[in-house]
Amino acid sequence: MFFIGTLAGCEAASEGRQVRSGNAAAVGLGLLCFILLAVIVGLSIKHNAEIQQIQNSYTNITLERDQLQTSYTNITLERDQLQTSYTNITLERDQLQTSYTNITLERDQLQTSYTNITLERDQLQTSYDNLTLERDGLQNIFCPPGWKKFMSSCYYISINMQTWDQSRMDCRGKGRGADLVIINSREEQEFIKRQGKGVWIGLTDAEEEGVWKWVDGSPLTTRFWMAGEPNSFARAEDCVFSKVGTFTLQTWLDMPCCAENIWICEATLSSS
Structure with a gap:
């Protein structure tokens, strides 16, 4: 009976130890689970942070890539524009070079023409001078000694001075x-x-x-009066004097016929 009681006590003690052992295992397992969960949560947080960092890096890299792509596109466009400008400038340069060459050629041709024309002019001037000398020599043959030839008349300039009427008388004589x-x-x-x-x-x-008339009775048509002439001062200036020293052809002025001056005669050119 005692033995049976003892066995029963042992079994009860054994069950107690098993219960305590099971509780300890449960606590250990729970603790392990908690630790494992904490590790998992920590790893998850770390993993999410890394993913977020990677995502941010990806976003930044994508943005930089897009910016680089835009810059590349712009640079490519600028390059193409510069290439077009270069091509146009090169074309303009070639056109200007062609124009310069043509103008230089024209200038040289004009210079040659100018030189030739100048030479011809000088030759013609020499010929003209020679012919003028020959003409004057031939014309002077037909004017009396002391007279000068001009066109179809001979002219004589006096060396002394007389009144207008005396001068005319000398010419007619x-x-x-x-x-x-x-x-x-x-x-x-x-x-x-x-x-x-x-x-x-x-x-x-x-x-x-x-009423001005020439000595042959013809009326005055071609006039070369000085400024303010004729003024017929005191109505006593009826004869015309051609003054020397003026800068224009306007040399005539009326003077009293009794004044004494040099005179010039005109005679028709002789044919013998």
Whole structure:
């Protein structure tokens, strides 16, 4: 009986130890599970942080890539524009070079033409001078000694001074139809002016005041009056004097016929 009781006590003690052992195992297992869960949670948090970091890095890299792509596109566009500009400038340069070459050629041709024309001009001037000398030599043959030839007339310039009427008388006394000079053209006025002397000319209004006529009775048509002339001062200036020293062809002024001056005669060119 005692033995049976003892066995029962042993079994109870054994069950107690088993219960305590099971509780300890459960606690250990729970603790292990908690630790494992904490590790898992920690790893999960770390993993999520790494994923977020990687995601951020990816986003930044993607943004940089897009910016680089945009920069690349812009640079490529600029390069193409520069290439186009370079091509255009090169074309313009070539066109300018061609134009420069053409202009240089034209200039050289013009220079050659100018040189040739200058040479021809000089040759023609020489020929003209020679012909002028020959003409003057031939023309002087037909004018009396002491007379000068111009166009179809001979001219004589006096060396002394007389009144207008005395001067005309001297001219008419020289024969050949001579008289005080009648100026019919600008060229003849230039010839008279070139003689460098102030002279009586064959123009007067002695017959009718203000009506100027040449000594052959022809009316005045070509005029070379000085400024303010004729002024017929005191109505006593009826004869015309061609003054020396003016810068223009306007050399005529009216003077009293009694004044004494050098005179110039004109005669028709002789054919013998």
